[in-house]
Amino acid sequence: MPKKILIIDDEPDVLVFLGTLLRKNGYEVCEACNGEEGLQKIVSEKPDLVCLDLLMPEKTGIKMYRELKKDQSLKNVPVIMVTGFSTPVIGYMDFKKFIHERSIPPPEGYIEKPINKEEFLKAVKEVVGT
Amino acid sequence: MGWLKEKLTDLSRSLAFKIGLWVGGILLGSYVIFIYLVLDIQQKLFFDRLVREADRFSSSVIKATRYSMLHDDPEATQNIVSNMSTEAQIYAIRIYNHEGITKFSSHAEDVGTRVDKQAEACFACHSKDEPFSHVVTDQRTRVHSHEGYRVLGIITPIYNEPSCYTAVCHVHPANQKVLGVLDIGMSMKGYDAHVRSLVTKIVLLGLGTCAAVLFTIVAIMVLRVHRPVTMLRQATRMIAAGDFTCDIQITSEDEIGQCARGFTIMRDQIRRRTQELVRSRWEYKNLFEQVPCFICVINKDLQIVRQNTCMQDRFKGSIGMHCYEVFKKRTEQCEDCHALDTLTRGASCRKEHCGLTESGEQSNYVSYTTPILDDKGNVIYAMIIAVDIEDRVKLEKELMATKDFQTNLIDNSIHGIVATDEHGKIAIFNRAAEALFGYTSEDVIGDPSLEKYFPQQFVQRIVDSYLGKEAEIPRVIAQETTILSAEGEQIPVRFSGFILTENGRTSGSVGFYQDLRTYKKLEREKQASDRLAVVGQTVAGLAHGIKNIIQGLEGGVFVVQSAVEDDDKELLARGWTMVQKNIALVSSLVQDLLSYAKERPPQYEETDVNLLAEEVCALYDIRAQEKSIVIERQFDSQVGALFKTYLDQRGIHTCLSNLVANAIDACELDKKDVQHKIVVKTGIDGEGNLVFEVSDNGIGMTDEVKSKIFSSFFSTKGSRGTGLGLLITSKIVMEHGGEMAFESEPGEGTRFVLKIPQSWASDPAGTPRPDSESYVDAEVVDSDSAESKVSASELM
Numbered sequence: 068m069p070k071k072i073l074i075i076d077d078e079p080d081v082l083v084f085l086g087t088l089l090r091k092n093g094y095e096v097c098e099a100c101n102g103e104e105g106l107q108k109i110v111s112e113k114p115d116l117v118c119l120d121l122l123m124p125e126k127t128g129i130k131m132y133r134e135l136k137k138d139q140s141l142k143n144v145p146v147i148m149v150t151g152f153s154t155p156v157i158g159y160m161d162f163k164k165f166i167h168e169r170s171i172p173p174p175e176g177y178i179e180k181p182i183n184k185e186e187f188l189k190a191v192k193e194v195v196g197t
Numbered sequence: 198m199g200w201l202k203e204k205l206t207d208l209s210r211s212l213a214f215k216i217g218l219w220v221g222g223i224l225l226g227s228y229v230i231f232i233y234l235v236l237d238i239q240q241k242l243f244f245d246r247l248v249r250e251a252d253r254f255s256s257s258v259i260k261a262t263r264y265s266m267l268h269d270d271p272e273a274t275q276n277i278v279s280n281m282s283t284e285a286q287i288y289a290i291r292i293y294n295h296e297g298i299t300k301f302s303s304h305a306e307d308v309g310t311r312v313d314k315q316a317e318a319c320f321a322c323h324s325k326d327e328p329f330s331h332v333v334t335d336q337r338t339r340v341h342s343h344e345g346y347r348v349l350g351i352i353t354p355i356y357n358e359p360s361c362y363t364a365v366c367h368v369h370p371a372n373q374k375v376l377g378v379l380d381i382g383m384s385m386k387g388y389d390a391h392v393r394s395l396v397t398k399i400v401l402l403g404l405g406t407c408a409a410v411l412f413t414i415v416a417i418m419v420l421r422v423h424r425p426v427t428m429l430r431q432a433t434r435m436i437a438a439g440d441f442t443c444d445i446q447i448t449s450e451d452e453i454g455q456c457a458r459g460f461t462i463m464r465d466q467i468r469r470r471t472q473e474l475v476r477s478r479w480e481y482k483n484l485f486e487q488v489p490c491f492i493c494v495i496n497k498d499l500q501i502v503r504q505n506t507c508m509q510d511r512f513k514g515s516i517g518m519h520c521y522e523v524f525k526k527r528t529e530q531c532e533d534c535h536a537l538d539t540l541t542r543g544a545s546c547r548k549e550h551c552g553l554t555e556s557g558e559q560s561n562y563v564s565y566t567t568p569i570l571d572d573k574g575n576v577i578y579a580m581i582i583a584v585d586i587e588d589r590v591k592l593e594k595e596l597m598a599t600k601d602f603q604t605n606l607i608d609n610s611i612h613g614i615v616a617t618d619e620h621g622k623i624a625i626f627n628r629a630a631e632a633l634f635g636y637t638s639e640d641v642i643g644d645p646s647l648e649k650y651f652p653q654q655f656v657q658r659i660v661d662s663y664l665g666k667e668a669e670i671p672r673v674i675a676q677e678t679t680i681l682s683a684e685g686e687q688i689p690v691r692f693s694g695f696i697l698t699e700n701g702r703t704s705g706s707v708g709f710y711q712d713l714r715t716y717k718k719l720e721r722e723k724q725a726s727d728r729l730a731v732v733g734q735t736v737a738g739l740a741h742g743i744k745n746i747i748q749g750l751e752g753g754v755f756v757v758q759s760a761v762e763d764d765d766k767e768l769l770a771r772g773w774t775m776v777q778k779n780i781a782l783v784s785s786l787v788q789d790l791l792s793y794a795k796e797r798p799p800q801y802e803e804t805d806v807n808l809l810a811e812e813v814c815a816l817y818d819i820r821a822q823e824k825s826i827v828i829e830r831q832f833d834s835q836v837g838a839l840f841k842t843y844l845d846q847r848g849i850h851t852c853l854s855n856l857v858a859n860a861i862d863a864c865e866l867d868k869k870d871v872q873h874k875i876v877v878k879t880g881i882d883g884e885g886n887l888v889f890e891v892s893d894n895g896i897g898m899t900d901e902v903k904s905k906i907f908s909s910f911f912s913t914k915g916s917r918g919t920g921l922g923l924l925i926t927s928k929i930v931m932e933h934g935g936e937m938a939f940e941s942e943p944g945e946g947t948r949f950v951l952k953i954p955q956s957w958a959s960d961p962a963g964t965p966r967p968d969s970e971s972y973v974d975a976e977v978v979d980s981d982s983a984e985s986k987v988s989a990s991e992l993m
Contacts, residue, residue: 084751
């Protein structure tokens with residue numbers, strides 16, 4: 068039974084790229100293009116891992132992450148946070164500070180764009196296994 | 198007993214007593230004389246009647262005894278005598294013969310006795326020792342006492358008549374004139390009693406009348422004189438004692454009544470005058486004591502005769518001390534004594550002095566001396582009135598200190614200060630102003646040509662204020678302008694000017710000049726360094742942007758690669774699209790970068806601001822209409838009407854285009870079912886800045902987006918935008934010396950405001966163009982606009 072991974076990103080190109088990469092490595096992939104849809108898919112698809120883009124329209128990645136971790140039934144779903152380069156101002160440090168200030172547990176993994184394929188797969192593997 | 202004596206003394210002094218005494222005395226004296234005279238007449242009348250009666254009785258005895266005598270019948274004669282002597286009032290009847298021998302007597306024992314010729318009864322006729330032949334009646338009577346009552350004796354001679362010497366007895370010869378004497382003694386008992394009764398009655402009547410008259414006079418005197426006079430006297434005493442309550446109850450019309458009325462008037466006048474006197478005395482006393490001056494009266498020896506409390510309290514002098522001892526603690530009189538002038542010449546003098554108080558403190562006072570004259574007009578005293586001017590002297594010193602301080606402040610101010618006096622001439626021209634303008638203050642002070650020193654508009658305001666025109670705002674605050682120095686250099690300054698008024702009247706004006714030469718230089722340097730900083734930031738952002746594109750390219754390549762490997766044509770198409778899009782993005786990025794980084798010097802040219810805004814609106818009209826968005830123009834016709842505006846037209850065009858394009862995107866993204874509208878506004882704000890405003894009712898921005906919109910390569914448009922639009926806009930605005938602000942609410946819309954300073958707009962090079970108006974009203978800073986303004990420079 069392959070592990071199911073949910074990719075949430077507003078950029079269709081990223082969805083295509085990461086989807087292709089993960090499928091080729093034997094994972095089952097589902098996609099969401101914003102936070103709202105992402106939360107629905109977490110409930111409906113019950114993924115083993117969520118790859119979350121930090122900055123998105125509608126509901127930003129941070130807000131979605133906060134809601135996810137607040138929800139008792141969903142908070143145990145592991146998350147790998149992906150930082151977009153279109154947001155050079157908010158880096159990982161800002162994010163860590165942000166979640167620390169609000170007593171939110173940190174995500175299970177953190178990946179910066181441009182996404183290095185090997186690093187990404189390694190991080191995924193660390194969280195969900197092969 | 199004392200009071201009795203006093204009463205008596207009072208009585209003896211009283212007018213009524215004296216009048217009573219005199220009137221009584223005169224009346225009594227008159228009565229005594231009157232009674233005496235009346236009594237005397239009455240007594241004489243009675244006595245004469247008695248004498249006549251005795252005489253008649255004597256005649257009767259002679260006639261009764263004639264017969265018996267002629268017949269020489271002694272017995273009969275004796276009988277007649279005895280019988281007649283029984284008659285009432287008859288004390289004795291005797292008949293003496295020629296020899297003086299009692300021949301017949303009512304008292305038998307007397308018969309035959311001889312009477313002494315020298316005896317009282319006989320002496321009248323026989324004083325010459327010879328028998329008289331004839332006697333008058335007056336000399337025949339005598340009064341003598343006998344056994345306690347008085348007896349009237351009367352002798353009647355018995356003359357020899359022919360019948361006598363011819364009688365038969367021949368006893369008496371013919372040549373004998375007087376034969377003998379009849380002696381009758383009549384008792385005066387009745388007479389005396391009558392007289393006594395008369396005297397008693399008359400005296401009593403007299404005394405009674407006298408008493409009645411006296412009583413009446415006294416009563417009238419008491420009632421009509423004494424009592425009113427006493428009242429007047431008491432009233433007089435009361436007034437003398439200062440009591441004016443006495444009321445005189447005299448209503449009579451006589452002299453005393455008139456006197457009383459006169460007295461009442463007099464009393465009222467005295468009372469009024471006394472009250473006035475008392476009041477003015479009290480006032481003067483109070484004035485003397487309470488007036489906050491030192492007052493003393495000195496005599497010709499300069500000794501204090503009188504002083505008031507104020508002086509006593511301050512100088513602790515006492516009466517008898519010399520004025521110089523008290524005022525100045527000196528031992529001899531002052532060289533410049535002006536009190537002596539007053540004492541000798543009688544002139545009033547004034548002089549300022551510095552005295553010493555008891556505690557040794559200096560006390561400044563101004564002293565006035567006035568002469569006090571006696572009734573002959575000679576100066577007897579001088580009054581010194583000294584007013585404490587310690588406060589004034591202190592204030593003068595403080596004023597001097599403040600003036601020095603202010604002069605120093607003005608002189609040493611790093612800003613130029615130029616002020617005019619109330620006549621509109623230069624009065625203050627400090628060192629900084631000298632340095633700034635290149636004139637010396639000596640040259641400038643008094644110069645009425647204000648336009649050399651003040652901006653034209655401020656000069657106009659000064660003129661207006663002198664003409665009484667109400668200036669809406671009497672001051673100019675922090676207006677950037679230029680001045681012309683003595684060397685003809687245009688110097689940029691920040692000018693603040695104020696019209697000074699005093700009680701609504703223009704009392705002058707003042708201008709402050711901040712030299713902006715250094716500031717302008719620094720500003721230009723800062724702009725250059727800002728640009729460098731922006732370049733650095735841009736490079737960093739560029740790296741991110743390129744990374745992003747590389748990511749897209751890498752992803753695309755990977756997808757293409759995977760599609761080729763898996764022979765998935767659909768995936769191949771998608772991967773290839775990704776590659777193409779990212780290549781296009783590279784192209785767009787390079788375009789924007791060129792636009793931003795290009796060091797094209799701004800080309801300022803005279804611009805019709807509203808026309809420029811209209812061009813931009815027209816450019817986007819069609820695109821907006823396609824998306825059902827309305828572009829509304831709100832152009833202020835005053836913009837450009839008052840002064841010429843110099844802008845980099847292409848730059849501002851780009852700015853407005855960016856903002857309008859952003860607004861269209863924001864409206865397009867907004868899913869609200871409303872008529873989307875973009876408002877483009879031009880205008881001039883309270884500070885005189887040229888303002889462009891682009892607002893929309895589109896999607897609005899979250900706080901997160903707001904904080905990043907001026908960052909390089911930040912875009913909410915995903916792969917469509919480069920994130921440089923607003924950055925370029927803010928750069929252009931900054932080049933114009935302005936600032937860019939915005940406010941936005943998610944779901945409500947966004948409003949961008951570009952402010953370009955008027956001075957910059959009209960004078961971008963920092964020097965005014967000859968044909969441009971560099972002066973612009975710039976005053977009250979609108980502090981109410983506390984909206985979330987983020988200036989472009991802050992964000993960069």
